[in-house]
Amino acid sequence: MRTREIEITTGGRRGVFDLTAQVTAFLAETAGGGDGLLHVFVPHATAGVLVMELGSGSDDDLVDALDRLLPRDARWRHAHGSRGHGADHVLPLLAPPGLSVPVLGGRPALGTWQAIALLDPNADNPRRRVRLSFLPG
Amino acid sequence: MRTREIEITTGGRRGVFDLTAQVTAFLAETAGGGDGLLHVFVPHATAGVLVMELGSGSDDDLVDALDRLLPRDARWRHAHGSRGHGADHVLPLLAPPGLSVPVLGGRPALGTWQAIALLDPNADNPRRRVRLSFLPG
C-alpha cells in the first residue's frame, strides 16, 4: 500500500472541497499505471468524504440539506465550540470519513460528472488532513 | 484486481435494484474460490449502492424516506431535468456510490437477509453502469 497524508486549507469556510486533482496526482505518482483500489480517509471526527458532482449549485444544496437534517441549534448534548457544533459530531450518521474508488490504469475510475470531495461543516478548523492510500490489485 | 462493468436496465423506474445475483456470478468467475474484498461502484453522480434487506415493502419504504429527507421540490439550486432532480445530486450525502463486502471462499460474506442493491432515484436514465471489482486478499 502506498499512502500519503495531504493537508487541505478550508480557511474556516464551511462547505465542500474538491480533492480530485490531488487524488489524481497521488495516483499518477504511486500507482505505476496499474489497477487497484484508492482509499480516501479524513482522520477527523467532524468531517466526511463524498463522491458527487460539484458545481451548478449542488455544493450549497448539499450543505443546506445537511443543516436541515442535522440542525445547528441547541438540541445537542455534545455542546462546545460554535453554536450547533454538536451537529458536526453526528455527521458520520450521514457522511462517513472514508470511501473507496476503483483505479484503472493508474487513474480513478470516476464517472464523467463525479468528483472526490471533502465535506467540512465545521468552521472552527482552517486546515484538515486527508489520507490517500492505494492498494495495488 | 479483477474488474468488470455491468449494465443495469432500470427502464426509468425509480427505486432499488437487486445486484446480488450479478455480483455472485462475477465472483464465481473471478475469485477462484478465494478470499478478498469485493468493491461495487456506480460511476454516476445521481445513484448509490446499498447493502440492505429487499422485499417486504422495504424497497418502497426506503424511497419514501429518501423523498422525505431530500424532497423533490423547487428548493434546489441545481435545477435541470425533471422536477426535483436537484435532490438526486445531493444523494451522496446519504447513499454513497461505492461499498465493499468481504469475500470468503469466492462468495460475498453477506448476512442471511442482506442483498447488494443499486439505488436509483432518477427516472431520467433507463440504464446504469455498475463496476464490480475483486481484490484478492
Place this chain on the structure above:
Amino acid sequence: MRTREIEITTGGRRGVFDLTAQVTAFLAETAGGGDGLLHVFVPHATAGVLVMELGSGSDDDLVDALDRLLPRDARWRHAHGSRGHGADHVLPLLAPPGLSVPVLGGRPALGTWQAIALLDPNADNPRRRVRLSFLPG
C-alpha cells in the same frame, strides 16, 4: 486477507457500541506490524458501522437524530417485530453496514477523536456479529 468474526453483546440496548479495542487487538494479532486496509462489516440488515467520536453525549445525539430522520412509527410497509422496526430496515440509507480504515504499522490510522463503532437501533437482538478483515497492502 486475514478475517475473523467477533460477537458483540448489546443486551438488547439500542445505541452505539465501541469496537475500537477489538479492532486494535485483531490487527495486533494479524497485521504483523504492516500497512494495509481494515474492513469492518456487520452481516445484519438492521445495524450499521460508523467512525465517530464517542462520549460527551454524541452517542445519544446520534440515536436521537436517527429516530427523528427515520421515525419509529406506523408509517413503514415492512411491519413486524417491535413498533417502528420498519425504520431499522431503512437504516442502510444513512449508515451502511461496512467501512474501511487505513492501517499503518499494524494499527488503525484513526484521528485522535475517532472510534470505530457498531450502530444498533434494534432492541430485538441481544447479540450482533461483526466481521473484521485485514488486507495487507
